[in-house]
Amino acid sequence: MTILELNGIAKHFSTRGGVVRAVDGVSFRLARGETLALVGESGCGKSTTARLALRLIEPSAGTLHFDGADITKAPAKTLRAMRRRAQIVFQDPYASLNPRHSIAETLEEPLLVHGIGDAASRRARVAELLSLVGLSPFHAERFPHEFSGGQRQRIGIARALAAGPDLVVCDEPVSALDVSIQAQVVNLLKDLQARFGLAYLFIAHDLAVVRHMADRVAVMYLGRIVEQADKRSLFAAPSHPYTRALLAAIPRPDPAGRGRLSPPPGDPPSPINPPAGCPFHPRCGFAEARCATDVPPLRAIAPGHVVACHLAESLPPQPAAVDDRPSENAMRRIALSASRMAAKAM
Ligand code: SF4
Numbered sequence: 001m002t003i004l005e006l007n008g009i010a011k012h013f014s015t016r017g018g019v020v021r022a023v024d025g026v027s028f029r030l031a032r033g034e035t036l037a038l039v040g041e042s043g044c045g046k047s048t049t050a051r052l053a054l055r056l057i058e059p060s061a062g063t064l065h066f067d068g069a070d071i072t073k074a075p076a077k078t079l080r081a082m083r084r085r086a087q088i089v090f091q092d093p094y095a096s097l098n099p100r101h102s103i104a105e106t107l108e109e110p111l112l113v114h115g116i117g118d119a120a121s122r123r124a125r126v127a128e129l130l131s132l133v134g135l136s137p138f139h140a141e142r143f144p145h146e147f148s149g150g151q152r153q154r155i156g157i158a159r160a161l162a163a164g165p166d167l168v169v170c171d172e173p174v175s176a177l178d179v180s181i182q183a184q185v186v187n188l189l190k191d192l193q194a195r196f197g198l199a200y201l202f203i204a205h206d207l208a209v210v211r212h213m214a215d216r217v218a219v220m221y222l223g224r225i226v227e228q229a230d231k232r233s234l235f236a237a238p239s240h241p242y243t244r245a246l247l248a249a250i251p252r253p254d255p256a257g258r259g260r261l262s263p264p265p266g267d268p269p270s271p272i273n274p275p276a277g278c279p280f281h282p283r284c285g286f287a288e289a290r291c292a293t294d295v296p297p298l299r300a301i302a303p304g305h306v307v308a309c310h311l312a313e314s315l316p317p318q319p320a321a322v323d324d325r326p327s328e329n330a331m332r333r334i335a336l337s338a339s340r341m342a343a344k345a346m
Pocket of ligand 1: 240241242278279280281282284285286287288291296308309310311312
């Protein structure tokens, strides 16, 4: 059952230099209990899309549905009710916490805003939330500066869970953390999803994390989705040259020293003045004449797999970027060893 649906959502900003098409006609559906990852280089529009999905910013065009209801132009009262069920975890766990508020005050705030419970039940809920994210009730009276980055992100996750959401938008939730801590937080998010049936819109540029976390992946380039598929199809048979370049750029352990293949060549063009035709054509090694004039439509090449490339079916095969299972096992091993180290340090 669909919890979130975006249809042709766009966000254009007027600047002195012209109109910035930050998001330009993005459509997708997210089911309950599912994780859809939005990936792409910095500036591709994925974080703006995340904010549009929660209507934290107003769309310039398109429609937005949450749990079947059209919230594109919903009034503040409807949005407040929706936001109880749709929360966000930010990239920077320190900047997203008020340094003057104790953790108890931080976690109680969403309950107060949404009128949930009395003082005693809110205190109990704070203790429960801390334990859900692997912290202790005695942490409630401490302040953000007394915690490590990983602990602060756990607090950010606890705050997102406070009001019992159905959907959590995770905006680069681990990219500011050390690798060993990333694995712990990613595994925590997966455990919480299994326990509460949460849907995640997971914004990331690290495809190794996405491979571990996502059910489906949408690749964004210059404000548009250029490929969308279930995780296994996308990693096994990427069909857009940009997706291929992103996958080839994943660092991999390689004794021969070939840890990283070619990243996407060049820089993304300006969203104020995007190239004609396929927006990727100035960087694409497969481009032909029509790519510079004809915009490739997003079209299905297999069930559940869409791609915006004229040549998707005729590209030479590319070996799978990396095998899926070792990566997931590696994440578990890293998390386990980090937990043991943390236990020894206590
Ligand atoms: Fe490359 Fe042409 Fe495909 Fe665009 S449409 S990704 S330029 S091959």
